[in-house]
Amino acid sequence: MSGWQGLLKEYAAWFDLAGVDEVVTLQEGNTPLLRADRLSERLGAHVWLKFEGVNPTGSFKDRGMTMAITKAKAHGATKVICGSTGNTSAAAAAYAAKAGLECVVLVPEGKIALGKLAQAMVYGATVLQIRGNFDQALDLARELTQHLPITIVNSINPDRIEGQKTGAFEIVDVLGRAPDILAIPVGNAGNITAYWRGFLQYYEAHRSTSLPRMWGFQAAGAAPIVLGHPVANPETIASAIRIGNPASWVPALEVVHESHGDIRAVTDDDILDAYRYVARYESVFCEPASAASVAGVLKFGVPEGATVVCVLTGNGLKDPDTALSSSARPPVVDATLEALMSELGG
Ligand code: AN7
Numbered sequence: 001m002s003g004w005q006g007l008l009k010e011y012a013a014w015f016d017l018a019g020v021d022e023v024v025t026l027q028e029g030n031t032p033l034l035r036a037d038r039l040s041e042r043l044g045a046h047v048w049l050k051f052e053g054v055n056p057t058g059s060f061k062d063r064g065m066t067m068a069i070t071k072a073k074a075h076g077a078t079k080v081i082c083g084s085t086g087n088t089s090a091a092a093a094a095y096a097a098k099a100g101l102e103c104v105v106l107v108p109e110g111k112i113a114l115g116k117l118a119q120a121m122v123y124g125a126t127v128l129q130i131r132g133n134f135d136q137a138l139d140l141a142r143e144l145t146q147h148l149p150i151t152i153v154n155s156i157n158p159d160r161i162e163g164q165k166t167g168a169f170e171i172v173d174v175l176g177r178a179p180d181i182l183a184i185p186v187g188n189a190g191n192i193t194a195y196w197r198g199f200l201q202y203y204e205a206h207r208s209t210s211l212p213r214m215w216g217f218q219a220a221g222a223a224p225i226v227l228g229h230p231v232a233n234p235e236t237i238a239s240a241i242r243i244g245n246p247a248s249w250v251p252a253l254e255v256v257h258e259s260h261g262d263i264r265a266v267t268d269d270d271i272l273d274a275y276r277y278v279a280r281y282e283s284v285f286c287e288p289a290s291a292a293s294v295a296g297v298l299k300f301g302v303p304e305g306a307t308v309v310c311v312l313t314g315n316g317l318k319d320p321d322t323a324l325s326s327s328a329r330p331p332v333v334d335a336t337l338e339a340l341m342s343e344l345g346g
Helices: 039-041 061-074 087-099 114-122 132-144 159-164 166-174 188-205 249-259 269-281 292-300 320-325 336-341
Strands: 034-037 044-051 079-083 102-108 124-128 179-183 213-219 264-267 307-310
Touching: 034 166, 034 179, 039 269, 039 292, 044 166, 061 079, 061 087, 061 159, 061 188, 079 087, 079 132, 079 269, 087 102, 087 114, 102 114, 102 292, 102 307, 124 213, 159 166, 159 188, 166 188, 166 307, 179 188, 179 292, 188 213, 188 249, 188 292, 188 320, 213 249, 213 292, 249 264, 264 269, 269 292
Parallel strands: 044 307, 079 102, 102 124, 179 213, 179 307, 213 264
Antiparallel strands: 034 044
């Protein structure tokens, strides 16, 4: 049999799968790397979009979750938990369901995109909306693991980072080289850490001859790494990255240092402009947090002729509220030819 069977089989040689008899997969990964013609022209560079929104639950979290749930099951877990701004909860709920494990998700009440809440509910997780923000949800999830027999599947679980490094592998496999710049949204900073590990491992194995500069972008209202201190009440329209105290803060600083990269802030207006631009001109409907990567390269520019990959971490369909509120409301017209002709300037 041939064809794509998911990341753990495709990249098995790059993982420690000791003790794993059964892989829990939804055939995640193998996502498109799209050449962005308009962005390339606008930036004077070769720009590519790694569209993670076509993963089984619509975000990059599936890469980490296939590994985290596979390992949790192999180690005999029956129950998993996460705190989440939405995408982790959707992925955890789906992979737990596939594995026959129970799943508990803690989400900040009223602050996760509608589609993500719907996903966690429909996949059958126990969803608890807490009166607090993501950082509190994650702290509580960690604390609960001290009191209940439950495995945490946030990116503080090292299996998550291992799975997510495959995004970098796929980029090099398609381009035949590492990009000069990897632009990526930063929330908890797990993904920037994972991508760097992937690029490093390929480099050390001579699969690529260079390493990218890692450029991370936080939302200005939730930019603790840029500011150098935790943010008690993070605020941004990009609810996925509404995070004030990233779990992988220290590793992310190491990534920036080792790759000669940077982590900078983009405003909600920058994010929404980029969100609309990639939909309108590159035909990719990503979610607002994902657009932070494109917002960053548009805001700060890139070296002429550079090869740049922007990671678009999640699917725009998850957040219909932002899609509708950031576009003009479609007019309602009478069901007559005259009304349509007059509307269309005929
Ligand atoms: C679309 O789901 O933290 O820097 O709980 O959903 O690895 O945290 C989501 C994060 C970027 C940031 N883009 O990645 C969660 C959660 C999207 C995201 C990020 C998230 P990290």
